[in-house]
Amino acid sequence: xxxxxxxxxxxxxxxxxxxxxxxxxxxxxxxxxxxxxxxxxxxxxxxxxxxxxxxxxxxxxxxxxxxxxxxxxxxxxxxxxxxxxxxxxxxxxxxxxxxxxxxxxxxxxxxxxxxxxxxxxxxxxxxxxxxxxxxxxxxxxxxxxxxxxxxxxxxxxxxxxxxxxxxxxxxxxxxxxxxxxxxxxxxxxxxxxxxxxxxxxxxxxxxxxxxxxxxxxxxxxxxxxxxxxxxxxxxxxxxxxxxxxxxxxxxxxxxxxxxxxxxxxxxxxxxxxxxxxxxxxxxxxxxxxxxxxxxxxxxxxxxxxxxxxxxxxxxxxxxxxxxxxxxxxxxxxxxxxxxxxxxxxxxxxxxxxxxxxxxxxxxxxxxxxxxxxxxxxxxxxxxxxxxxxxxxxxxxxxxxxxxxxxxxxxxxxxxxxxxxxxxxxxxxxxxxx
Amino acid sequence: xxxxxxxxxxxxxxxxxxxxxxxxxxxxxxxxxxxxxxxxxxxxxxxxxxxxxxxxxxxxxxxxxxxxxxxxxxxxxxxxxxxxxxxxxxxxxxxxxxxxxxxxxxxxxxxxxxxxxxxxxxxxxxxxxxxxxxxxxxxxxxxxxxxxxxxxxxxxxxxxxxxxxxxxxxxxxxxxxxxx
Numbered sequence: 001x002x003x004x005x006x007x008x009x010x011x012x013x014x015x016x017x018x019x020x021x022x023x024x025x026x027x028x029x030x031x032x033x034x035x036x037x038x039x040x041x042x043x044x045x046x047x048x049x050x051x052x053x054x055x056x057x058x059x060x061x062x063x064x065x066x067x068x069x070x071x072x073x074x075x076x077x078x079x080x081x082x083x084x085x086x087x088x089x090x091x092x093x094x095x096x097x098x099x100x101x102x103x104x105x106x107x108x109x110x111x112x113x114x115x116x117x118x119x120x121x122x123x124x125x126x127x128x129x130x131x132x133x134x135x136x137x138x139x140x141x142x143x144x145x146x147x148x149x150x151x152x153x154x155x156x157x158x159x160x161x162x163x164x165x166x167x168x169x170x171x172x173x174x175x176x177x178x179x180x181x182x183x184x185x186x187x188x189x190x191x192x193x194x195x196x197x198x199x200x201x202x203x204x205x206x207x208x209x210x211x212x213x214x215x216x217x218x219x220x221x222x223x224x225x226x227x228x229x230x231x232x233x234x235x236x237x238x239x240x241x242x243x244x245x246x247x248x249x250x251x252x253x254x255x256x257x258x259x260x261x262x263x264x265x266x267x268x269x270x271x272x273x274x275x276x277x278x279x280x281x282x283x284x285x286x287x288x289x290x291x292x293x294x295x296x297x298x299x300x301x302x303x304x305x306x307x308x309x310x311x312x313x314x315x316x317x318x319x320x321x322x323x324x325x326x327x328x329x330x331x332x333x334x335x336x337x338x339x340x341x342x343x344x345x346x347x348x349x350x351x352x353x354x355x356x357x358x359x360x361x362x363x364x365x366x367x368x369x370x371x372x373x374x375x376x377x378x379x380x381x382x383x384x385x386x387x388x389x390x391x392x393x394x395x396x397x398x399x400x401x402x403x404x405x406x407x408x409x410x411x412x413x414x415x416x417x418x419x420x421x422x423x424x425x426x427x428x429x430x431x432x433x
Numbered sequence: 434x435x436x437x438x439x440x441x442x443x444x445x446x447x448x449x450x451x452x453x454x455x456x457x458x459x460x461x462x463x464x465x466x467x468x469x470x471x472x473x474x475x476x477x478x479x480x481x482x483x484x485x486x487x488x489x490x491x492x493x494x495x496x497x498x499x500x501x502x503x504x505x506x507x508x509x510x511x512x513x514x515x516x517x518x519x520x521x522x523x524x525x526x527x528x529x530x531x532x533x534x535x536x537x538x539x540x541x542x543x544x545x546x547x548x549x550x551x552x553x554x555x556x557x558x559x560x561x562x563x564x565x566x567x568x569x570x571x572x573x574x575x576x577x578x579x580x581x582x583x584x585x586x587x588x589x590x591x592x593x594x595x596x597x598x599x600x601x602x603x604x605x606x607x608x609x610x611x612x613x
Contacts, residue, residue, distance in 0.1 A: 006443035006461060009603045019594065022607040045496060052483075054492050056592035064595055072597035082447055083598040229447045247484055254486040256558050256581070257447045258598060265597065 011078065011194065016289050019073030031070045033282045037061050053246065053266055063270050067278040071285050075214070075224050078193040078288070079206055082229030082257050085264045086222060086281060090189060090209020091117060092274035093223030094156075095125075097185060097207055100260065100268045101238055102153050104130035109147040109154075111138035111168065112400045113161030116385065118187075120392055122156075135400065139327070141172045148176075153236075154183050154205075159198060159335070160190035163385050163409045164319045164402040165344040167331035174202025183231050189213075189376070190341045194295045201335065204231040205260070212376025213342075215287040216294050220280040225264055229257035239263055245271075294378070294414065299339025301420065302412040308421050309346050314428040316355075316406065320344035342412040343375045345385075347404055351432060355406025358431050359384050362408060365430035368415060368423040380413035380420055442603045444588075448579045449559065458566060458578035464585050467553050467575060471528035472500060474582075475520060475551070477542050478533030479503040481511050487533040488512075490557075490583040497586060502527070520545035527551040531582050532560055540565045547572045555582050 009017070020031045039058040041047035049055040058064050072084040087093050098108070110122060112135040122133040136143040138157055155177050157168045170186065177184035183204035188196065192213045198206050208214060210222040233239035233252040239260050242248035245267060252259035269275060299322070306320035321332035321340040332340040351358040363371050369382040385403050412420065444461055474494055479501075480487045491512050495501045502523055503509075505516035517523050520530060520542065530546040532539060532555065539562035546554050546569065553575035556562070566576045577585075587593030588600045 007441055008443045008445065014603065017603045017605060018599075021591075021602065021604050024608045027607040049492065049496055054489050055496065056587045056596045058595055064597065066595065069595050069597055073594055073599055076597070076599035077601070080446075081599060083596065085597050242484075249484045254484065254489055256486075258596070261597065 012292050014074070014077045015291055018077035019070040031067060031282060031285050034061075034066045034278050036065075036278075053249070053262065061278065062273055062275045063265060065275075065278050065281070067285075068276055068281040071210075071222075071276075071281040071288070072224065074285065074288055075193070075208070075210070076226055078197075078291070079188070079226050080193075080197055080199050080228075081206065081226035083261045084224050084226045085261055085269060086210070086224045086276045087269060088223065088274040088276050089221045090187070090207065090211060090223040091121060093207040093209070093225050094118060094185075094187065095121065096264050096268045096272065096274065097205060097225050098126065098131065098154075099129075099272065100264045101183065101236075102129075102131050103238055105151060106153045107132045107134060107149055107151045108156050109134045109136060109144055109152055111157035111161060111166075112136060113138050113164055113166045113402055114158055114187075115162040116392065119397070137400075138166060138168055141169065141176060144173065144176055148180055148182075152180065152182060153238075154185050156185045156187075158187045158190065159196050160321070160341045160343070161402075162190065162343070163345045163407065165321045165326065165328070165340060166402070167321050167328040167335060167340060169331055170196075170198055170201035170203060170335055177204070178202065181232070181235065183236075190343050191336060192291060192295055194292045195299070195336050195338050195341060199226075199228040199230075204228050209376075210284045210287075211374070213287075213295060213298065214291065214376075215284045216290070216376065216378050217283065217287060218374060218377035218379065220283040222276045222280045222284050225261070227258065227261050231260070233259060243267065295342075296338070297414050298342035298412060301414070301417055302342035302344065303339060304417050305410065305412050305420060305424065306344060306346075309424065312425070312428060314349050314432045316347040316349045318344070318346040343409065345407050345409045347406045348408055348428070348431060350406060355404070359406050359408055362427050362431035365427035366423055367426070368419055369410070369427075375409075375411035377411065378414045380415055381411040383409050385409055440604075442601060444601045446599060446601060447558075449561075450579050454563070454578070457570075458576055459580055463575050464577060464580070465589055467529060467555075467577070468582075468586050468589065471552065473502065473525060473527055474499050474529045474531055475502040475504050475517075475523060475527045476531045476533060477504040477520065479505055479511055479516070480533075481505070481507075481509045481516075486557075490531070490533075490581065493583045494586070497590075520549050520551070523549065529553045529555050529582070531555045531557065533557050534560070536560050536562050543569050546574065553577065555580070557581055 072086050076084040134147040185205040186198035186203040187207045189209040206226040208224045240252045251263040255262045303322045309315045310318040321328045348358045369380045491501045503511040503516040530551045543565035554569045555577045561578050
């Protein structure tokens with residue numbers, strides 16, 4: 001018996017290699033783009049086995065695709081997950097997760113510090129499915145505990161909350177979720193697995209908008225759901241009970257630690273259709289290959305910009321957990337020691353008592369920051385949440401999300417840092433005169 | 434499945450075994466050579482219910498070219514073969530005894546596997562009996578614990594990867610096409 005110790009390869013090695021071994025015939029080094037809708041069956045028996053989920057293989061790109069599989073496995077490897085299902089977008093990722101786990105009448109307890117689009121999906125679209133979401137101020141674990149009812153099926157939050165940069169206490173939330181035998185779902189979009197791996201702190205499920213830092217190029221929309229494989233679904237009805245659409249198959253009983261993901265793929269994704277295109281999987285893989293290098297630069301730039309703004313006379317406050325004055329600075333040091341991401345917000349001082357006007361003038365004076373609704377691009381981005389991402393929310397909902405009229409959200413890119421500071425300085429000057 | 438991809442990387446996820454137990458009972462080289470060389474696999478606890486995990490594994494292995502022999506106390510036909518009530522009743526040589534029974538029943542099954550000179554004992558996910566495993570090892574049998582034989586075949590054969598699973602295989606080597 002060979003007893004040579006086997007090597008556990010590092011993060012950067014897995015960024016470049018996980019999920020793709022050169023194929024035995026062609027040996028292509030880059031992951032090939034399998035731009036195909038469907039796959040020829042070996043024979044009739046094999047086809048039958050595939051449709052019954054008794055074989056691993058490809059039927060139709062709505063359900064799986066070899067280029068997408070390389071992206072899925074690579075992301076799973078980086079998150080220390082047992083597997084992943086890639087989907088059309090981050091919104092699709094959280095939707096298929098909830099569609100798979102919950103039934104009508106079930107509930108979620110979620111942080112109120114979320115992307116505005118997520119709050120809208122949770123509040124209005126899930127309501128149509130009779131799923132109720134209780135939003136809580138994330139900083140106090142008691143708020144989470146008090147909101148849990150017998151119908152609660154999951155806890156949900158973002159590693160780095162949008163847009164105030166609040167940091168979740170992942171370990172405390174995982175303990176709470178464990179004690180109630182419900183999964184903790186963490187959206188890790190802003191952190192990426194390079195800065196934080198929520199599963200290492202006990203999260204059961206991680207979702208991503210891969211559109212952001214994972215791609216990094218701002219060219220492709222995509223998302224993913226990942227499972228730690230450690231949650232015991234044996235008493236969780238939607239995963240444990242016989243599935244009417246697969247002849248009574250019990251996904252957890254049959255597939256064990258990958259039962260949840262098999263159900264996401266073979267039922268929810270199959271039936272709701274939010275699949276990712278192979279081309280986008282390929283482009284997102286190109287991003288993953290340089291993730292660590294880019295994230296180091298992103299967080300260094302973010303800290304430099306946040307420090308600069310915090311000392312600027314036209315700025316009222318800066319909400320970046322990398323600054324010692326941020327209320328979640330200690331949590332950031334614990335969970336994101338390399339830096340709490342590169343997306344944060346600041347409040348511009350009002351001009352003539354009007355912060356909204358100052359914000360608008362500031363944004364319209366910027367020359368290098370792009371004014372658009374995205375984050376995590378290699379280019380620096382800026383937006384005014386009150387008039388864009390969060391504009392569907394009422395004033396009360398806005399306040400609960402921690403958004404103010406003069407709040408400006410920045411996503412710090414990879415440009416020359418002195419140029420970014422110059423741009424912000426001249427725009428702040430223009431806005432205050 | 435010779436010395437190609439997967440020869441150097443450790444496979445760690447989704448097991449309850451300690452690192453010391455993994456070194457003994459989840460040895461990657463052992464698993465690869467078992468799957469490469471085995472022809473006949475007896476599945477103890479193979480269910481006639483086509484939606485059970487054991488049936489998923491049995492039908493997969495049969496499609497992949499293994500001779501699958503059902504062991505089930507009930508006189509049923511599974512995957513086109515009559516089930517034997519126990520390992521001792523099987524006339525042919527068994528390369529791997531794959532166990533789909535609770536851990537409390539493993540000891541007796543392992544004793545039978547030793548008695549019929551099976552090549553290996555394989556305990557499926559979350560099934561373990563380390564005392565029985567030691568007896569099997571002492572008698573010269575290979576032992577795998579807390580692994581799914583279907584997943585391991587798919588892991589090293591490449592198809593598990595298509596399901597989006599983290600196979601943990603890292604390699605820049607171009608594999609030689611499988612002989613089989």
